[in-house]
Each structure stands twice: as C-alpha cells, then as structure tokens.
Amino acid sequence: MPDLVTLTRQGEIAVVTIDNPPVNALSPGVPEALQAAIESAAGDGPVRAIVVIGAGRTFIAGADIREFIKIVAGQRPRIALLPFLLAIEDCHKPVVMAIHGAALGGGLETAMAGHYRVIAPSAQVGQPEVNLGIIPGAGGTQRLPRLAGITKALEMCSLGEPVRAPEALALGIADRIIEGDLLAGAVAFAREIAGAPAPKTRERNEKLRDFGAGVFEAARERARHSRRGQTAPLAAIDAVEAATRLPFEEGCRREAELFNQCLFSTQSKALIHVFFAERAASRIPDVPKETPVAEIRRAAVIGAGTMGGGIAMTYANAGIPVLLKEVSQEALDRGLDVVRRNYANSVKKGKLSQAAMEQRMALITPQLTYDGFAETDLIVEAVFEGMAVKKQVFSEIDRIARPGCILASNTSYLNIDAIASATGRAEMVVGHHFFSPANVMRLLEIVRGRATSPTVLATSMALARRLNKIAVLAGNAPGFIGNRMLGPYRREAEFLLEEGAPVEQVNQALHDFGMPMGPLAMLDLAGLDVGWRVRQEFRHLEKPGVRRPLVADRLCEMGRFGQKTGRGWSRYDENRRPSPDPEVAALIEEAARQAGIARRAISDEEVIDRSILALVNEGARLLEEGIALRAGDIDIVYINGYGFPAWRGGPMCYADTVGLRTVLDRIQEFEERHGPELWSPAPLLKRLAESGETFGSYDARSGK
Numbered sequence: 001m002p003d004l005v006t007l008t009r010q011g012e013i014a015v016v017t018i019d020n021p022p023v024n025a026l027s028p029g030v031p032e033a034l035q036a037a038i039e040s041a042a043g044d045g046p047v048r049a050i051v052v053i054g055a056g057r058t059f060i061a062g063a064d065i066r067e068f069i070k071i072v073a074g075q076r077p078r079i080a081l082l083p084f085l086l087a088i089e090d091c092h093k094p095v096v097m098a099i100h101g102a103a104l105g106g107g108l109e110t111a112m113a114g115h116y117r118v119i120a121p122s123a124q125v126g127q128p129e130v131n132l133g134i135i136p137g138a139g140g141t142q143r144l145p146r147l148a149g150i151t152k153a154l155e156m157c158s159l160g161e162p163v164r165a166p167e168a169l170a171l172g173i174a175d176r177i178i179e180g181d182l183l184a185g186a187v188a189f190a191r192e193i194a195g196a197p198a199p200k201t202r203e204r205n206e207k208l209r210d211f212g213a214g215v216f217e218a219a220r221e222r223a224r225h226s227r228r229g230q231t232a233p234l235a236a237i238d239a240v241e242a243a244t245r246l247p248f249e250e251g252c253r254r255e256a257e258l259f260n261q262c263l264f265s266t267q268s269k270a271l272i273h274v275f276f277a278e279r280a281a282s283r284i285p286d287v288p289k290e291t292p293v294a295e296i297r298r299a300a301v302i303g304a305g306t307m308g309g310g311i312a313m314t315y316a317n318a319g320i321p322v323l324l325k326e327v328s329q330e331a332l333d334r335g336l337d338v339v340r341r342n343y344a345n346s347v348k349k350g351k352l353s354q355a356a357m358e359q360r361m362a363l364i365t366p367q368l369t370y371d372g373f374a375e376t377d378l379i380v381e382a383v384f385e386g387m388a389v390k391k392q393v394f395s396e397i398d399r400i401a402r403p404g405c406i407l408a409s410n411t412s413y414l415n416i417d418a419i420a421s422a423t424g425r426a427e428m429v430v431g432h433h434f435f436s437p438a439n440v441m442r443l444l445e446i447v448r449g450r451a452t453s454p455t456v457l458a459t460s461m462a463l464a465r466r467l468n469k470i471a472v473l474a475g476n477a478p479g480f481i482g483n484r485m486l487g488p489y490r491r492e493a494e495f496l497l498e499e500g501a502p503v504e505q506v507n508q509a510l511h512d513f514g515m516p517m518g519p520l521a522m523l524d525l526a527g528l529d530v531g532w533r534v535r536q537e538f539r540h541l542e543k544p545g546v547r548r549p550l551v552a553d554r555l556c557e558m559g560r561f562g563q564k565t566g567r568g569w570s571r572y573d574e575n576r577r578p579s580p581d582p583e584v585a586a587l588i589e590e591a592a593r594q595a596g597i598a599r600r601a602i603s604d605e606e607v608i609d610r611s612i613l614a615l616v617n618e619g620a621r622l623l624e625e626g627i628a629l630r631a632g633d634i635d636i637v638y639i640n641g642y643g644f645p646a647w648r649g650g651p652m653c654y655a656d657t658v659g660l661r662t663v664l665d666r667i668q669e670f671e672e673r674h675g676p677e678l679w680s681p682a683p684l685l686k687r688l689a690e691s692g693e694t695f696g697s698y699d700a701r702s703g704k
C-alpha cells in the first residue's frame with residue numbers, strides 16, 4: 001500500500017504530502033502519519049519550516065465519513081482527531097498548510113492547527129458538517145471564530161456553506177493566495193516566515209470579544225428558518241458560543257459533547273445516508289465506467305413553455321449553446337420573456353452579473369423552425385404532455401437529427417418505448433425528466449427505455465453533472481419513480497379531506513413533518529390541470545370499484561387550477577397567499593355525503609402516516625419491480641424533486657429508521673380499514689419486515 005503521508009525536503013523546507021485518494025480524507029492512519037511526519041521534520045535540524053500539502057485534486061475533504069457509520073454501529077471506537085491537531089499546533093517549527101481544492105470539515109480543522117495557511121485561488125474552505133447532521137468535532141467551532149470572528153464562524157458552522165479563497169483571505173482564515181504552482185508558492189512563503197514566531201490559532205483570542213448583541217439568537221433564528229427541523233445547526237451555534245465563554249480546552253470539551261450527541265442521532269444517520277446515496281445514484285450496474293460518453297457541444301429544446309424555457313436556461317447556465325423552438329411567434333416570445341425575467345430576477349438579487357445574464361441569453365437561440373437541429377448533439381422535447389403530440393415531434397426530429405444525436409423526452413409520465421417507436425433509432429431515445437422549475441430543481445430522472453443504449457445512459461449521467469443536476473436512473477413505468485409515488489401520496493391527502501381533515505390540517509401536518517409545503521399546497525402550486533390531464537390519459541388503467549378521489553376533477557371542471565387562477569384547494573390573494581376556501585370545504589363535505597363516507601376528527605399523526613407510508617409502500621413496489629435500482633435512489637428523487645426533508649433521509653430511509661416491522665403493522669391497519677386494493681403491503685416490504693431487514697440493505701440486483 002502506498003504511504004498515506006510522505007516527507008521530502010526542499011532545502012531547509014520540509015514538505016509533508018498527504019496522499020489518500022480520492023479526497024485525502026482523514027481515514028485511520030492518516031492523522032497518525034501526518035503527526036509523525038511533522039514530528040520527524042521538526043526533529044530534523046536543518047529544517048526551518050514545514051509545508052503540508054495534499055496530493056491529487058484536493059487538500060483534505062475532512063474526516064472519513066464511512067468511519068462514522070462504523071463508529072455508530074459500534075464496530076469501531078472513535079479516535080478523536082483533536083489530540084493530533086494539538087500536537088501539530090505545538091510543533092516548534094512553523095507549519096504552513098497549502099490548500100488547493102477544498103479544506104472541509106476536519107480538513108479545515110487540520111489547516112487551522114497549522115501556523116499559517118496559503119491557498120490556491122480556486123480553493124474553498126468550510127465546515128460543512130451540518131450537512132451530515134453533525135458539527136465540527138476537532139476544534140473547528142473553537143478555532144474558526146478565533147480566525148474569522150464570531151459572526152462568520154457562526155454562519156459557516158451552522159449553515160455549512162464554504163467560502164472561496166478571496167473571502168478566506170479577507171476573513172483571516174488564509175494568509176496568502178498563491179497564484180500558479182501552489183507547492184512552489186508555499187515553499188517560498190515558508191522560507192519567508194521561517195525563524196519568525198509560529199502563531200497558535202488557539203491562543204489568538206482577540207476576535208472572540210468582538211461580536212454584536214443578539215448575534216447568537218439571530219443565528220439560531222436563521223438556522224431554525226433555513227434548516228427547519230434540524231438539530232445540528234443549533235448545536236453548532238451552541239459550540240461557537242462556548243468559544244466566547246470558555247477557555248479553548250473547555251470549549252473543545254463542550255464541542256465534543258455536542259458532536260457526540262449529533263453523531264449518534266437519527267438525523268445524522270439519515271444525512272450520511274443521503275451523502276452516499278447521492279453519489280451511488282450515478283452508478284448504473286450494467287453500464288460500466290469505461291462506457292464511451294458522447295460530447296454534448298450543442299443542444300436543442302422543443303417547446304418554450306415553463307419546462308422548455310427552464311431546460312434551455314439549464315443548458316445556457318452550463319455554457320452549452322441551445323436552440324429553443326416553438327410553433328408560434330407568440331408562444332416563443334412569451335417563453336423567452338419568462339427566461340429573461342428569471343435571469344433579470346437573479347441579477348436583481350445579486351446572484352448573477354448583468355454581463356453573465358447577457359452571455360447566457362446569447363447562448364439561447366429562439367426559433368420557429370428546425371434550422372440548425374442537424375448540428376446538435378442532443379435534442380430535448382418539452383411539449384404538451386400527450387402521447388400523440390410527442391410521437392409527432394419524435395418522428396419529425398428523427399428525420400432531421402444526425403446519427404448519434406441523443407433524443408430525449410421530458411415526459412413526466414408517458415411510456416418512453418412508445419415515444420421511441422415513432423423513430424427509427426430507439427437506442428438513442430431516453431427520458432430526461434426535469435422538475436419544475438427546471439433551472440432550479442436539482443433532480444433529473446433519466447428514464448431508460450427497452451432499447452436505450454449504454455452510451456446514451458452514460459452520456460446522460462455525465463451531462464447531468466455538467467448541468468449541476470443530481471441524476472437518478474428510472475425504469476420505464478408510468479410516472480417513473482417520482483410521479484408514480486406521488487399518485488398514492490396525493491390520493492391519501494384527498495381521501496383524508498373526504499374523511500374529515502380540513503385542507504389546512506393536511507397541509508400543516510406535512511409541513512411540520514418537514515415537507516416544504518403540504519400536498520394540497522404543492523398541487524395548487526404545480527397547477528391542478530397538470531394532474532387532471534394525466535388522469536385523463538390514464539383513465540383506462542383505473543380499476544372499477546376501487547375508491548378514487550372525488551373532488552380534484554370537480555375543481556378543474558370549475559376552472560380552479562390552483563395558484564395561477566387564484567383558486568384551487570385554497571384561495572389565493574394577489575400575492576399568492578393562501579386562505580381557506582369555504583366553497584371547497586362545502587364541496588368536499590357534499591361529495592363525501594353523497595358517497596356515504598363517514599366524517600370524523602383525524603389526528604395529525606394519521607395524516608402523516610397515511611401520506612408518508614403511501615409513499616413508502618409504493619417505493620417498495622418500485623424497488624421490487626426494478627424501476628428504481630436502489631432504495632437510496634428513491635430517497636434522492638424525493639429529497640431533490642419533492643423537498644422531502646433530507647434529515648429524515650428520504651421516504652425509504654425514514655421507513656428504515658421507524659422500523660419496517662412498525663411500518664408494516666401500520667400499513668396492515670390501513671389495509672383492514674381501507675381495503676387491499678389501496679393498502680395491501682408491498683411484498684418486498686413484508687419480506688424485509690418479517691426477516692428484520694431494511695430497505696438500505698436490500699440489493700435490487702440480486703433481489704436479496
């Protein structure tokens with residue numbers, strides 16, 4: 001095994017290189033080897049200063065996150081990083097940390113234990129632990145305020161956002177930005193400071209006294225708002241506050257206590273699951289890494305509606321020129337106007353410069369014809385959701401597109417194989433299901449047709465990364481992963497209304513569970529007509545005699561399409577603020593009376609269980625059918641496409657944390673009450689629950 005840490009010399013400067021690919025995580029052995037290398041350099045007479053640098057693409061990405069799973073499972077004791085860092089800080093020769101890529105979590109904590117930090121212009125530093133449901137555990141909450149001040153440390157530790165090199169320099173986290181060769185610059189810097197006193201971060205207390213009144217309460221308020229429901233951000237704030245009250249050593253002890261509470265929490269387990277599930281989602285077992293990937297230099301989008309415009313923006317944001325086609329000048333103008341307004345809003349909010357906006361607009365070519373389509377590498381269809389029109393479009397682009405051009409449909413429900421049958425090249429056809437607004441939402445469902453080629457799939461996955469999307473592969477079933485699961489979720493929300501829960505209760509209970517909004521508010525936002533159209537398309541699949549929601553179609557027939565018409569499940573004012581609508585309440589009551597549904601008081605707990613377990617049960621079926629490759633893929637879809645709280649890990653991970661036996665019992669209760677057509681437990685769920693297993697450990701390929 002190659003050395004995790006190596007020690008070399010450049011004259012009077014020792015160079016310690018950490019080499020633990022891919023991201024130099026502080027896996028077991030790395031902190032030990034780092035400390036040993038520094039001690040050895042310190043004991044080497046002629047050495048006057050020491051540079052620590054990372055091999056490969058980055059400095060240190062933090063603790064090894066996989067180790068946390070083992071520690072929590074009791075398979076390994078936790079070896080605290082802090083003593084290693086204290087030893088580095090106590091080195092009597094100056095230690096210069098040279099940062100490129102990222103210094104995150106334990107990586108930044110290590111960097112702060114050095115006496116100086118130099119940084120490459122493109123590098124970033126941060127304490128992103130809250131994204132894993134934990135807090136810095138090796139003095140980060142105590143050292144960062146000493147370098148960057150209380151306000152910034154609070155922000156970085158509680159929100160987890162990294163800062164880039166120029167800001168790190170301005171804050172005092174870094175001492176110099178090195179343009180060009182980092183190692184050469186770091187060695188030159190080390191020569192400059194060799195012989196000067198080595199400042200210890202833990203002894204720099206001057207910034208600890210400099211903070212405004214109410215700063216902690218304000219930070220808590222912000223964390224409660226932007227990280228609703230999460231415990232780690234509040235723990236991080238407590239730890240930073242401790243730095244202002246306690247000496248360094250005691251502050252570190254307080255940090256360790258809080259770290260341990262967080263590490264052994266369900267939230268941390270869930271968020272660590274999400275970290276790995278997100279990365280696993282891009283792997284397709286029968287599409288190996290070596291599969292050729294086509295280059296996407298130019299793209300085209302058909303349809304400049306909400307979805308088409310958003311997709312075109314996504315391409316332009318990634319620097320890919322894109323043709324945007326519509327059938328009428330009016331629709332094209334309207335679509336482009338929305339795109340321009342969206343960009344202008346970003347400029348107004350300071351998120352985008354005017355020049356960048358112009359550049360992006362210039363990458364989008366609006367047109368009414370197929371001119372230039374023959375030169376594109378990928379065409380995305382985003383027209384009206386109906387099979388006939390989709391087939392028409394695909395037969396047209398099949399005639400125009402060059403061989404090798406990928407033909408993608410943004411359908412959210414329809415059969416990709418049926419769409420592909422309108423072309424003579426089914427192997428080039430794939431689903432690219434974006435979520436609205438496409439330029440904002442990070443999820444992209446890649447839908448695999450029967451004939452979709454491995455290259456098209458590998459290219460789609462690589463393209464998703466370039467577009468800054470999180471891609472998940474879905475099989476070709478109506479609604480794929482996300483929308484298929486949404487069906488039962490929506491259904492239960494509407495049944496609950498019929499059985500007596502007010503619209504506001506259903507929305508509030510799921511909001512309190514952690515969803516960004518309740519299901520009926522979500523439907524109102526998306527537009528009730530969208531689901532109406534889909535229901536019409538799939539009416540032939542409805543089983544006679546099976547209960548189905550009574551009111552949604554009625555609302556649409558009345559022209560109540562949700563927020564855009566000011567009325568849907570709720571009533572909306574000109575600022576789109578909702579209020580209860582007695583007309584809807586009366587409609588629901590009357591529909592329930594006519595259908596003979598007994599009305600009763602319903603608890604919030606029942607609202608949550610029926611909604612969320614409906615997702616879980618359908619997810620289990622998708623998994624067993626192979627429509628989703630892994631339980632984690634379903635979680636990623638629900639977190640990134642529907643706002644399921646990441647700190648609950650996604651619906652399947654949530655079910656695992658509740659316990660599949662408990663989940664099964666509850667579903668069987670619902671089955672007894674509401675009938676097997678709606679609530680028979682998915683066979684996979686039953687099997688796993690009865691054998692004491694979890695979705696997380698289920699391997700869809702082997703079916704075990």
Ligand code: CAA
Nearest residue numbers: 023025061062063064065066104105106128136137138279
């Ligand atoms: N531990 C273990 N594995 C890690 C890791 C870590 N800290 N960071 C990344 N990896 C792995 C990924 O799982 C991935 O593995 P696979 O190739 O097998 O999927 C591989 O490294 C590459 O990662 P990415 O695909 O994410 O690569 P990227 O270039 O897009 O991003 C990164 C690189 C910015 C470092 C990103 O990986 C990242 O943000 N990592 C996590 C950083 C983090 O949260 N650090 C804090 C850890 S907790 C801590 O340090 C607590 C403490 O106080 C001691």
